[in-house]
Structures are given as C-alpha cells and as structure tokens.
Amino acid sequence: MLFPSADDPPLQEQNNMEPQAPRGETRPAQLTKAELTLLYEEALYTFVHRSGKPAETHSADQNELLHYLQNAFQMDKAEHKVILEQVRQLKPPAIFLKITVKEAKGILAKDATGFSDPYCLLGVMVSEEHQEEETQRTGSPQPRRRQKAVVKDSIPQDQIQKTEVKKQTLNPIWNETFLLRVKDSRHAQLHMDMWDLDNVESMKHRLGEIHGINGLKRIFKDVKKAARKHDQDDFLGNVVIKLQDLPYTPEDEWYSLEPCTETYPDRGKCHLQLKLIHEERDTTLSKREPVFRIHRELLQQFVQFDRLQRRAEAVQGEVELSIPATTILSLHATQNDLSPFHQDLAKWLAYSKLYRCVEVSFICLLQHLTSIEYQWGLAQVTLQQQAQDELAESFMSFVDYGISLTQKYRDVFPTSDPKSAEHQQSLLRVLVQICKMKAFQKLCPSVPDLHDRLVDAIKTGTIDWYQTQKQLLEPMVKIEEEIVKSLVIFINQLTNDLTNDRKNRMKIFTGIVKVNLFNVTYLQLQELIAEDLREQVISIGGGKSKATIEGLFQLYQNLKQLMHQRIYLSSEDCPLPLNDFHKWFSEPLPKWLQMVYNSTVEMVQRAVKKDQLEAMGEKTKHSTSAVDIATCFTKIKQTWTELSWPDPEEAFVIMVKLTEDMCKIALLYCRLIEERAEELSVKGYRVNSSDSDVNGVRSLQCCVVLNNMKRLLEVISNLPEDLDWQGLKEDTANMITVDQIQNTLHTQLETVNSSINKKIQGVVQTLAQKLQADIKKHIHSLSTSSHAVPLDDMIVPLMSFLETEFAYMDTNLVQENFQSLLGFLWTHIIDVIHKTSHRGGVSQEFYTKLNYTLQHLLHCFHAEGNGLSLDELQTTSFEALETHLTLNAASTHLLIQKFCAKKIQQQVCSVDCHLIQY
DSSP, rough: OOOOOOOOOHHHHHHHHOOOSSSGOOOOEEEEEEEHHHHHHHHHHHTTTTTTBTTTTTTTHHHHHHHHHHHTTOOOOHHHHOOOOOOHHSSOEEEEEEEEEEEEEEEOOOSSSSSSSSEEEEEEEEOOHHHHHHHHHHHHOOOOOSOHHHHHHHOOGOOOOOOOOOOOSSEEEEEEEEEEEEEETTTTEEEEEEEEEEOOOOHHHHHHHOHHHHHHHHHHHHHHHHHHSSSSEEEEEEEEEEEEBSSSSSSEEEEEESSSSSSSOOOOOEEEEEEEEESSOOOEEEEEESSHHHHHHHHHHHHHHHHHHHHHTTOOOOOOOOHHHHHHHHHHHHHHTTOOHHOOOOOOOHHHTTTTOOOHHHHHHHHHHHHHHHHHHTTOOOHHHHHHHHHHHHHHHHHHHHHHHTTTHHHHTTTTTTTHHHHHHHHHHHHHHHHHHEEEEHOOOOOOHHHHHHHHHHHHHHHHHHHHHHHHHHOSSHHHHHHHHHHHHHHHHHHHHHHIIIIIIHHHHHHHHHOHHOOOEEEOOHHHHHHHHHHHHHHHTTSSSSHHHHHHHHHHHHHHHHHHGGGGSSSSSSOOOTTGGGGTTTTTTTHHHHHHHHHHHHHHHHHHHHHOOOOOSSSOOOOOHHHHHHHHHHHHHHHHHHHHOSSSSHHHHHHHHHHHHOOOOOOHHHHHHHHHHHHHHHHHHHHHHHHHHHHHHHHHHHHHHHHHHHHHHHHHHHHHHTTHHHHHHHHHTSSOOOOHHIIIIIIHHHHHHHHHHHHHHHHHHHHHHHHHHHHHHHHHHHHHHTSSSSSHHHTTHHHHHHHHHHHHHHHSSHHEEEEHHHHHHHHHHHHHHHHHHSSSSSHHHHHHHHHHHHHHHHHHHHGGGSSSSSSHHSHHHHHHHHHHHHHHHHHHHHHHHHHHHHHHHHHHHHHHHHHHOO
C-alpha cells in the first residue's frame, strides 16, 4: 500500500518527537520521496485536464496554480519540468457529463386536463458557433436551419438519454442521473429538451375530461396531431448549456426552459445538477488507491504547506486553505466524481490526523461529521471494509486524542488565550458528535461511555497537574521557612485554578458533555491536599521563626479560601477530606495570637512616640495616634475574621484571648499617651520662657489627650458588634453558658471601660484645676468690691475670663469632654461661693453680689441649652446655696432695720433723760 495505515504513535511519543509543535502535538507521518512524486503526478494530472471555469473563490491563474503545486510538494524546477512533461504524455481521461435531472416547476399545460405528461431528452453536441467556425474553415456546405426538436433531430439515438414520463403534472420530480460522453468539453454543449407525451386515447375517455371550450380545442388539436404519422408529442421547452462554462465544483441551478419560437416565452424552470467527471485516469494512484484516500493525502499535503507558509509570515490562528489549494482540491473532487459524503469522509480522515499538528477549524470538522452522519442515516453509503476500518480507527483515534487534550486542558486551553474557551467548546462538541453518530456506534460498538472517560481523564489530568506544580514549587533548601512559603504559593495556585474552572470552564463542560468540571477537580484536589499536606504541616508544628509562624498563618488562610469554594459544589452535604484541616494548626494558633498582640503593641508604641498631640483638624480634634490605635484594633478584628475558627468552643477561647489583649492594649495606650503629654510638656518648658505659653501648650495637650481617650472608648465600646459576640453566643449555646460569656467577655469590657473613664475624669480634673484658681480669685475679688460698683460692672471680669476659657476649651475638646469639664468647674464654683458666703461681718450687698454672680454663672454654664442642662446645674448643692444667699441677704436687711431702730430708741431715751435732767 502506498500510504502508511499504521496507528499513530502514542501521545507521549509524539510529544517527544516534536515538543515545539503547537499545543504539544506532532506532524502526521511524512510521505517518502516516491510517494510524494506519485501524489504530485496526480495533482498535475488534475491540473492539466481541468475542464470548465473557476468560481469566484478559485484561482484562474495557471502559473499561480503550477507555482503553488511546485512549492507545496517541494519540487525543484528540473523535477517539476520532468514530471509535468510525463503527465502530459499520459493518456487523457475519458470525460463524461454527469447530469442529474431533479425536478421542474411551472411548465406548460398541453393536455385537455390542464396538465402535461413531461419527460426529458438529453444529449451532448458540438456548439453551433464551433460548427460555423468549422464550416468556414473547411468550406463545407451551410447547415440546415435550426430545427425545433434539436436532440431528436441532431443527436444519434444511441447518444440520447431519456427520463421517465411523469403523468399529469406541471411540477414533475425525477431525480434521475445520466452520464453523457464528452469528446471535446471546450466546444460541446448540453441540450435538454422537455416534451409532453401524447398517446391516442378513446374519444369517450377524452370527452369525459373536457373542461370548457379550451379543453374542446385541445381535443381537436390532439385529433389533428394523431392523424400525422410523426411528431405527436408537444414541445415544452429546452435548456442549452456550454460545458466550458460549468464551474470546477458541481453546478446545481434552476434553468429557465427556453422556447424555439416566441410562443409562450414563460415555460417554467428545470432544476439540474451538472459536473464534468473523468473515467480511466492514467495516473498510478488512480489505478491503485481509493479516490477519497488520494484526496485526503492531497488535502494533508496542502494543509501542512499552508501551515508552514503562515508560520513564515507570522500569521496566527486556525489554518485556512489557500485559494490555489482549494482550486486543485475542487477540481480533483469533481473530476473523480467524489460524492459529498466521500469528500467529507476524506476531509475528516485528513483533519482528524492533522489536528494534532495544526489548528483546524472545529466548525469544519463538525460540518464533515454532520454530513457523514446524514448520508449514513439515509442508508446511501457503501464503504469497503478498508474504508470502514479506517473510519473506525479515525473515530477512536480522535476521541482518544480529544480526551487526552481534555486531560491536559489547563495547558492546552489556557485561560490567558482569549480563543481557548471557544476551541475547548468546539472540541467537546466534536467528541459528542462523534459518539452519538450512527456510524460510530456501528463501527465502534465497544468504546466506553464518553462521560465516564472524560471524568476519569479530568481526574487523571488534575493529579498530573497537581504533581507538576508541586515539583515546580519544591524549595531548593529544605528548611521550614522555605517549605511553608512554597506551600502558601502552591495552595494559592490551586485556588486560582478552581476559580478558573468555575468561572471560565464549568459552563462549557456542563452544557456540552454534562460533566461538572468544578465538582470533579475540587473533590480530587481535596483528596490530594489532605493526603499530602496534613503530615507535612503537623511535622512543622508551631514554627521556630517569625517567618514560619507568619507563613503558617497565610497557609491556613489560603486553605480556608479553598475550603470556602465548597459552596459551589452541586451537593454540599458530602463529607470533604479537608473538613478538619484547622486541627493541623492547633499548635501554631497560640503563637499567631501572641504574634498579633506583640505586633499591635509595637504599632501602638510607634504611633504614640511620633504623636505630637496636635489635633488633626477643626472637626477631627484627636491626634494621629487615636487613628492608629483604631487601625491596630481593626487589625485584631481582621485576624479574628481571617481565622474564622470552625470549632465553636475553641473559637470562644480565642475570642476571650483577643478581647483580653485589646483591653490590655487600650490601657497601655492611655498610659503611653499620658507619658507622651508629660514628655512634650517638659520639652515645651525648655523651649518657651513664658509661663503663659507653657500653660497654653499643656492645656492644648491635655485637650488632645482627653479627645484621644474618648475616641479609644468609642472603639472599645463597639467590640461586641464588630466581633459579633451575639453570633458567637449562638454558635456556643450548647457549650458555653450565658454566665460564662458575661463573666469573661462583658466583664473584661466593662472593667476596661471603667478604667478609661477614670483616666478621662482624672485628666478633666487636671484641666479644670488650672482654671479653678483663677475662678476663685475672680469670685473673691467681686465679693470684696465696693458697694458703689454696679452689679453688672462688678461681674464683667469673671464672665470675660470664663468666656475666653470656654471658647478655647470648646474649640479643642470634643463635646463629651467639654461637658465633663463644665461639670467639674460648676461643682467647684458652687463650693467657692458657698465658702465665701460664710465669712463673718458681711452686709446685705455682699450676699446680693454673690447671689447675682451665682445666677449669672447658671445662665453662662447653661448657654441656652448648649452647655450643661438645668438638671445638671440645679443640683441640691446649688439650690441650698441659692436659698442660703437669698435668706442671708433678706435677714441682713432686717437686722439692719432692727439695729437702726434700737439706736434711735437709745438716742430718744438719752434725749429724754437729758430733758428730764434738764
């Protein structure tokens, strides 16, 4: 046999043969020089004996076709010249016109019934133009005038073909095929005449079919015709086609039936399929090999050459045959009368092999398969055993190969290639199409189910890919830090792969082959990871270095993300190998928590150290460290979220530890920020010589410290909500009592809140003390002022002082801290006024001034609702002082009146005595 029919080598061997080929595949077996020469002879023979004209998609340039063939077969000029001359010396083929008369429509009605009994006469003859040229050249007498019955009168009877007669119809259907010998295709033309068959019938029967006057006229006409000895059939029309105008591919057209006279110009149409075919081809291959096999080898040769041309021109994408290749193949298929089925069969056999080394359009493959299936279903296929074996082998080989590509889908169809999804989808469709074909089921009855084979291939491919990635990430130095680092990257790659499967590939597999790709790969990876990593992680333990501890935490997070994808499984109820993966990390868990605590403490210390205790803005009255401490707590909260420890009881212990750490960090921050304020105060004292400047800086720093602590208190108070204590309480309802939660979590929080509040009150008291002395001086000054000074003028210094200080505090303190300061000052003022009021030797004006001052201060601290509330101001002490001042002012007035009256009485008595004495 000329062409090798041995099975292709296994895929692994092919990869070894040509690893650089696209997608890791190899070329089909190459032809020997002798085989290539014979195939070249066949191609040249097809070119030399071409008939008809090229279509728009074909090449009409002879030089272009010859040049293409010479390059495609890698023939030098000398070889090409010798073989071309040999081909021209070969016996020309016998040319036949293969015509299929399919049907006609709208033909003339020639019978009395309103119908016709049509049939066709077909023949090939030399064209009239050529006859005229021959007459002029030879001087022969002129031919007779064109006759109406061209086929009957001009073509010998043994060269005329006739169709069946179709009774009583104007739209006959024949579907009859004939072969007409053609001696000179360049000057020959097809003549097809259509006639209405007229038989002599009984007048009684014909009269029974008369319909109106027109039917009667037809009866008389038929009788007149029957009286003649010849030509009793009616002419319906004819079709004349020059054979040199036929395209390389079969012509399948509707042709108008033409009249020989101007009578009835619209005579309907006839549907014909025409092509010029060869018999007795004198090439070696035509005598030895099946046509479709030769055609396939020509196709393979052209595809491989076009592929090399595209590579040389750096053109990417699926290989499309060049115009010269398409032209030669169309000629070869037409000349050898290769049926559409056999053409598709040859193309399928070629492309199913070539797909391993070139990018072939899957749509093309599907079209060929669909055609094969269609023709097979019509039971119109006759294949020799050799062809059946070859077709069966091609089916099984392509299915095996397609499954092998699916096994390596990550590498063969990477998501980085925008066309890979389309290619993968097309491949699966081809596999499904093959397996459901009747031809496949008949020729390959024992092949396992495609679905099961694909699932097994995906599992095997996942295992292979897993091992390959693991080997690539294997650390050169076998120390625990490098091992953990490689595992982190490895698990991240697996997670990304699963995400790609779910987002980019699962829909393709599910929709076409009913395989849930994500389920298969996810479950397989779970088994591999559980088997591979468990002992490895446990053997590392808690980790000896900080880098290892951090790496283990990252590894835990990556595994948790991988586990999270279980929500995409079609069934979440099945137990998974990684369900208890968190137990592998029981030993490093305490170190993670301590590591987070230590790093947070360091962050707090750095934040306070660089804090200048300056407000960040008009609306943001705390300093930078308050923002940093909130960020530190956010990091701890994030750690809790990232852990998401699956065991509820252990998760509660972790929460207790994290809450305790945050409380300790909060108190540490309060201490550090106070120390920072003291440190900055000392530095300010050294820089500033003025006591007022130093006091101003200290006051501002105290305001910022107060605001920072208040901000910290807000952050701490939000911990139950931020850490979802309620959710933890629900998760541990069957393990941890409410009292345990209260005594551990809530008690810790209440304790630290109380401690921070005490520190806030202490700083507020310190800030208030700086104002209390001045307030005391002002109250003392106004109490001892002259009675001649009006009350409104007397209180101005105190109110101006308070207005200035309150404006400063309101600017630099948050509202809550400013309210606290006002409360401290108000208590102090009541105490100062109370003590001042108990001095001896006072007058009515004295108590009046104090009471007047108290009322003005009440309005000042209330500030029309913007300061302290009246309930906060009008305390028991206030009311007692107010009553005391009011009563004393009134009683002093009465005592003065009594004293004056007594003095007058004494003076009167004295006068009386003097008068008596006198």
